[in-house]
Amino acid sequence: MRVLFLASEVDGLIKTGGLADVAKVLPIELQKRDIDVSVMLPCYPQVKALVVPGEAPIELTMHLGSQHYIYRIYKISGQEVPVYAIDYEPYFNRDRPYDDGNHGYADNGERFAFFTLAALQACQMLNLKPNIVHSNDWHTALAPFFIKTVLADNSFFAETRSVLSIHNGAYQGSYDLNSIPFAHTFSQYTEEGMYDSYNMFNFLKCGVLYADAINAVSKSYAEELTTPLGGHYMSHIFQRRKDALVGILNGCDYGEWDTENDPHLIANYSATDLSGKAKCKQDLQQQLNLPEDPNLPLFAMVSRFTDQKGFSLLVPALADFLASSDAQVAIVGSGETAICDALTALAKRYPNRFGLFIGYSDALSHQAQAGADYFLMPSIFEPCGLTQMFSLAYGSLPVAREVGGLKDTVIGYNGNNLESANGITFLNPEPDALYYTMRAATDLYNESPEIYLQIQQRAMATRFLWEKSSAEYIDMYNDVLTHSH
Template sequence: MATKNLSILFVASEVEGLIKSGGLADVAKALPEALRELNQDVRLALPAYRNVKGIEQAQVILETQLEHWPHTSYKVRELSISGVVVYAIDCPQYFDRPEMYAENNQAYSDNGERFAFFSAASLDMLQKLDFQPHIVHANDWHTGLVPFLLTHRYGSCPFFAKTKSVLSIHNAVFKGVFSYDELQCLPEFHARYAPDAAVSPSHVTMLKAGVLNADKINAVSPSYANELKTELGSHGMAAEFQRRADDLVGILNGCDYSAWNPETDAYLPANYRANRQSMVRGKRACKRSLQETVGLAEKDVAMYGMVCRLTNQKGVHYLLPILSQFLKHDVQLVIVGTGDPVLASRLKEVEALFSDKFKFVEAYDNGLAHLVEAGSDFFLMPSEFEPCGLNQIYSMAYGTLPIVRGVGGLKDSVNDYDENPAIATGFVFDEPEPIALLLVLQRSLLLYAQQPNEVKRVQLYAMEQNFCWSKAADEYLTLYHSALNG
């Protein structure tokens, strides 16, 4: 790989440590940090939402307006996260709101215009700040118009002559579909004709605009990259991903272990490390604490944990039909999460029938999430689809064996016990069926009941796995150089 140091602008709608709603924010903090440690000049662009940490005190380094119509005024405020410079694009009419994307489950009606403006301003500010990136790295639909504008607006601009674009797909379910009328803040859409973005005569999708214009595209795991080329896995954009197959790669996300490490985790009653005695003692104390916290009997029994958004994506609809049957066994189960009220009420109904074995905590509770990871023997992730997933990686770090469906990043990171016990780190099932989930749960329970020492061996082996960001950052650098040399 070429060692030339690159200038990189990483454009994202959220960044862990400043403002976060999901896994995209974790990547937007950790990847630039890892690239910086490899001596790259990487900087971030982020909307200056009202709730960004430190935004009020952040210095204004640019007051300007878009060079292109409608010449919207904006400021750039400078922040930093883990030593990486962050350019927060401050435009109160778009970003001075209580939330990032939606209030009361209702998306802001002008989200198309808001993120079209953000994409435009991210490029507009660069010449004014005298920052000339080799790579502009966009992420998901919110910034899909960045590669589009680099092509259409700046294609013949000398300042961007050597700039290439990369688009990361974190979750292709969300495409950013808007009508031409909602995107009139970009003159490029005034003619209501944009074949490299359109999904119908009246609507475009920002994700498609990014996929068809970026120099390189990556998905957040190798299996997800392959799934995107299928009708089922692409959520309706298979043709576009197939068209760009030569420029599409999968890079498994790293894991930021600074917050998820059983040796240092402040949320745990006892810390422990990847040593048999330490692990057994630590996990036992954490299991007791978890049982006490949620009100389950304090006893040595197979503990299953699940922390997730309550959505079908996370496979809750595979679990519900077989949950009562599984709870007839001598087990305990703790589920923590919020989301779909219908799924929540169904979980409460099962909890009422099995209150001595099953607790459902309808909350977003970070401390409890850490305790579930440490105090459980097995962690459930029966996802319908999972571009990368992080909880299976956290689980392994805590010596908790993930039970996952073989999709996306779950397939790429968990080794199934029955397939190869020597290198196993958990349990994998493939069929998107409740019965397949029940069978794998019973497999795990049988191993726990019959071979406790073997379970501890696999748990220790799982703890020794390392999904650090430096490896992923190396792969991204290779991708950047291939974009520049393409």
């Protein structure tokens, strides 16, 4: 089986989020299972720096109506699977892949529609005849549409089927067709359901309508996408394609997240010897200027500061929790100004209770995972989530809302399920629900240390392996090749 994997980012080359992790690890796991897989991504400057030295690129011309685009294909060196970068400098020679730091690029629709068409042309030039074209999120969601419309008469793709993975359905890629200079080459095939409003063409809707199979990155998120509450205003489209929609939970890279070998930690530890974790807690308290008290429960969080991550619940809950509870909180992250300001005000009011680091530090994100007793994930929605997988492995019990991938990975202790619990959960997206859950977690830590330890041991034994996930992807590919027309 030959798979062409299309992604807008790949970890190790360029990364802004969880999509990059999947785009790196999943193709490697597929290759281990004898799938002939190639990856294509745009040739951003960071990627171009890693092309195979001395290897001349392949130059191609794409004719789209009266438009002519001359672009190059580079092979990237040092990769475990073949990775190709599509280089068209007017679109991709920019410091950041999607935005200028504040606003998305106005021509993003044009850029990624071009990338998708160019990737499909490039695989013909490279003679990579795919059984499956696997697209990811809105950036490459037009591939299923192009294969079935613009390229319908192209014999190269006669046996090709398409899969679309949804890593975050809130980002859909909605652009005025007039902003895409070559839109006339495909607009004749569009239909009403692909538009948000007049001429505002939605890439993700288009991909969902045309893909032979659609997968979300957890089973619960796949179910939520079909509901008005969880469907990001697209539930009617997901309902239409419900029979083609599955959920496959992401795996976790335990090579990078390993308490026994993590180079970022002041002391390593394991489930059978937690003494190093106590030192990590002391180190985190030091770094965030909190009193070094081993007896206070420490709640940590590492996150982008966005509404999705539950800050509308957390900020009011924290104000009450810090005022009334004997515990500490440590938060690391950056994002929306209003959230930064609200957290900064709380940190000033409770300097001995609340340590805040605004910014991103890979080392500190590992140290926060290791130093915490509890890890906060009160997300409004969470397609899969990797952070809770890390916190489970690090013995920092997730305090998570029962939604999406969190619901599929964290089993909340309810007093009666000690044999299966690996964290603390709550359901209602309300500040009070989070506040009372944090209070209950504090009581558990202080009053029932033996129960806390039992849950912690189970958390550290919990594993979500890419071997299992990749086998499910191959089952989906086989199903598509067997049943779709």
